[in-house]
Amino acid sequence: MLEIRGLAASINDKPILHGIDLTVPQGEVHAVMGPNGSGKSTLAYVLAGRAEYEVTAGGATFDGQDLLAMEPEARAAVGVFLAFQYPVELPGVGNANFLRTALNAQRRSRGEAELDAIQFLKLARGELRRLAMADDMLKRNVNVGFSGGEKKRNEILQMAILRPRMAILDETDSGLDIDALKVVAEGVNALRGPDFSALVITHYQRLLDHIVPDRVHVLAGGRILRSGGPELAHELEARGYAGLVAEAA
Amino acid sequence: MNAPSATGVQGFLARFEGLRARLPGAPVARLAAAETLRSVGFPGRRDEAWHYTNIRPIAEAEFHEPLTPLVDCAAMLARVPSVGTRLVFVDGRFREDLSDTAAGVTFEPFARRGAFGTLARPDRDPLTALNTMLAEDGAVITVPANTDGGTIELVSVATDAPGRATAFHPRHRISLSRNARLTLVEIALGKGTYLHNPVSEIEVADGAVLTHVRLQDESLSAYHLATLYTSIAAGGTYDSFTLVLGGRLARVEMHTELTGPGAIAHLNAAQLLTGVQHADITSVVRHAAPHGTSRQTVKNVLDGRSRGVFQGRIEVARHAQKTDGYQMNQALLLSPDAEINSKPELEIFADDVKCSHGATVGELDAEQLFYLRSRGIPDKEARAILVRAFLTEAIDTVTNEAARGMLERAVGGWWERQAA
Numbered sequence: 001m002l003e004i005r006g007l008a009a010s011i012n013d014k015p016i017l018h019g020i021d022l023t024v025p026q027g028e029v030h031a032v033m034g035p036n037g038s039g040k041s042t043l044a045y046v047l048a049g050r051a052e053y054e055v056t057a058g059g060a061t062f063d064g065q066d067l068l069a070m071e072p073e074a075r076a077a078v079g080v081f082l083a084f085q086y087p088v089e090l091p092g093v094g095n096a097n098f099l100r101t102a103l104n105a106q107r108r109s110r111g112e113a114e115l116d117a118i119q120f121l122k123l124a125r126g127e128l129r130r131l132a133m134a135d136d137m138l139k140r141n142v143n144v145g146f147s148g149g150e151k152k153r154n155e156i157l158q159m160a161i162l163r164p165r166m167a168i169l170d171e172t173d174s175g176l177d178i179d180a181l182k183v184v185a186e187g188v189n190a191l192r193g194p195d196f197s198a199l200v201i202t203h204y205q206r207l208l209d210h211i212v213p214d215r216v217h218v219l220a221g222g223r224i225l226r227s228g229g230p231e232l233a234h235e236l237e238a239r240g241y242a243g244l245v246a247e248a249a
Numbered sequence: 250m251n252a253p254s255a256t257g258v259q260g261f262l263a264r265f266e267g268l269r270a271r272l273p274g275a276p277v278a279r280l281a282a283a284e285t286l287r288s289v290g291f292p293g294r295r296d297e298a299w300h301y302t303n304i305r306p307i308a309e310a311e312f313h314e315p316l317t318p319l320v321d322c323a324a325m326l327a328r329v330p331s332v333g334t335r336l337v338f339v340d341g342r343f344r345e346d347l348s349d350t351a352a353g354v355t356f357e358p359f360a361r362r363g364a365f366g367t368l369a370r371p372d373r374d375p376l377t378a379l380n381t382m383l384a385e386d387g388a389v390i391t392v393p394a395n396t397d398g399g400t401i402e403l404v405s406v407a408t409d410a411p412g413r414a415t416a417f418h419p420r421h422r423i424s425l426s427r428n429a430r431l432t433l434v435e436i437a438l439g440k441g442t443y444l445h446n447p448v449s450e451i452e453v454a455d456g457a458v459l460t461h462v463r464l465q466d467e468s469l470s471a472y473h474l475a476t477l478y479t480s481i482a483a484g485g486t487y488d489s490f491t492l493v494l495g496g497r498l499a500r501v502e503m504h505t506e507l508t509g510p511g512a513i514a515h516l517n518a519a520q521l522l523t524g525v526q527h528a529d530i531t532s533v534v535r536h537a538a539p540h541g542t543s544r545q546t547v548k549n550v551l552d553g554r555s556r557g558v559f560q561g562r563i564e565v566a567r568h569a570q571k572t573d574g575y576q577m578n579q580a581l582l583l584s585p586d587a588e589i590n591s592k593p594e595l596e597i598f599a600d601d602v603k604c605s606h607g608a609t610v611g612e613l614d615a616e617q618l619f620y621l622r623s624r625g626i627p628d629k630e631a632r633a634i635l636v637r638a639f640l641t642e643a644i645d646t647v648t649n650e651a652a653r654g655m656l657e658r659a660v661g662g663w664w665e666r667q668a669a
Binding site for chain 1: 615616617619620621622623624625626627628630631634635637638639640641642645
């Protein structure tokens with residue numbers, strides 16, 4: 001379970017988050033929606049441990065552990081995964097090697113046996129097939145020369161292989177056509193179960209047609225303005241953010 | 250044995266006096282080189298070409314004749330992967346007993362005839378003068394016209410002589426005739442303190458292709474000063490890659506001239522330095538004919554208090570129209586005490602050319618590092634992955650698979666030594 005309490009954060013001394021309270025119980029998928037500049041990506045980065053963001057108040061725990069006190073790699077090892085809004089290109093790093101190194105590093109830190117190259121390839125090919133992706137995805141350098149859609153698919157492939165317990169998707173739907181959007185949704189839906197939670201950050205409601213959330217939270221101006229069921233997403237789509245922000249003010 | 254007791258140029262001149270009668274070939278060139286050296290001495294920091302690299306430790310040291318005990322060559326050679334027909338030089342001397350018989354090319358040790366080529370410039374370059382004066386042996390390789398000479402592996406091993414620094418000055422001549430092909434893999438390694446001062450004269454005739462892969466993995470207390478003179482005729486290709494890992498003080502100086510239309514030169518390199526290592530890559534590419542292409546990417550990974558130097562000049566003669574020249578120097582500084590000195594220069598006299606150069610210096614990319622760590626890869630391992638990726642991009646330009654594998658393993662070994 002992810003519990004965020006009174007979380008305030010800033011970057012370069014500029015406050016972005018002003019006290020976020022949010023709980024994602026185990027097994028649930030929550031959506032965070034909000035206009036541009038509302039602090040959605042900051043929330044994702046702070047949870048994943050990006051050093052440039054400074055937490056100025058509050059905290060976040062995952063299964064009772066102080067998430068914010070952990071190094072980024074330790075957060076990954078306990079099962080937190082961030083699908084980046086802008087996946088990073090790694091020239092000279094092969095995708096297969098990258099994924100195996102990551103998986104084995106996580107397994108090592110959990111005291112599990114590492115996978116050899118053959119075991120890993122078997123696992124990776126299985127996930128590729130399930131997500132209807134081409135095998136050459138593994139041979140290419142990480143995200144280098146990938147189209148926007150391919151980069152997002154690669155995030156989902158990583159998620160499928162690393163099998164996190166808490167996935168944070170930072171606008172994974174932005175810039176995707178409907179086919180790629182479905183791949184993303186299938187990737188998340190395939191992992192859904194009692195031991196998987198997700199925080200789906202999005203600007204638009206359309207992703208939530210495919211990943212139906214248990215709860216929807218509206219983030220604006222660095223605060224959660226409203227929380228509700230899936231119907232809140234439809235309300236937002238109909239009324240826009242402006243109406244809701246004005247109403248809350 | 251009459252060991253010289255003087256240091257620097259005086260020491261080498263004294264050694265020349267003692268050795269003269271035994272050195273191969275006609276003495277004219279050697280006497281002229283000795284005269285040059287006597288009058289100009291070793292280059293100092295006031296010499297523009299040596300502004301960043303101070304060879305005073307060499308000028309002040311006393312070097313001796315290698316005695317080459319018949320020990321531990323096998324152990325050191327076992328470290329070297331075999332990627333082709335092997336020619337082994339121990340302390341600068343050809344060792345037939347450790348070498349393969351070359352097929353498809355003609356090979357003879359320089360010691361047999363002592364014939365110098367015409368490309369080297371002992372009159373201008375003092376270290377080439379030193380080499381010319383004292384060269385005893387080297388590899389003389391000729392590939393006949395329209396022949397594929399396969400892969401030759403030229404290995405230089407320096408043996409340890411505790412308490413006694415040695416010096417050797419091999420002279421190599423590589424000639425590819427018309428439309429010939431050759432892959433030449435050069436590996437230099439050793440133990441202890443020594444000066445390895447090779448000079449290579451490389452001729453690539455019309456349409457010939459020479460792939461030249463160099464691995465400098467000398468002892469960390471060695472001095473390595475290599476000078477290469479290369480001439481590329483019409484439609485010829487000289488495709489070279491140098492990986493620098495070793496040496497306390499090292500420099501490779503490349504003089505490459507594109508003499509015929511449509512010649513191609515690739516002068517890529519990477520340096521991985523740590524501790525107090527100093528390594529210098531200096532190159533002059535001279536486009537003397539039209540439609541030539543030159544490409545040079547030099548990558549530096551500098552840790553500890555190491556210092557990397559890159560000096561690159563591209564010269565384009567007035568009639569060398571349609572020249573396409575590119576030069577890039579990139580450095581990754583892994584420590585606040587590491588330093589890079591980069592001096593790119595363009596000297597263009599033709600008016601219809603495409604020439605560009607650039608240099609970057611930086612630390613590891615914070616975004617890339619975070620991406621790796623967010624996937625569970627620990628910080629130290631993530632840094633190693635990014636550094637190796639930076640080098641992989643350079644090494645990937647080596648198309649010969651066996652040679653590329655050798656370089657990758659050398660980088661891997663370097664990395665393991667750092668982690669240990």
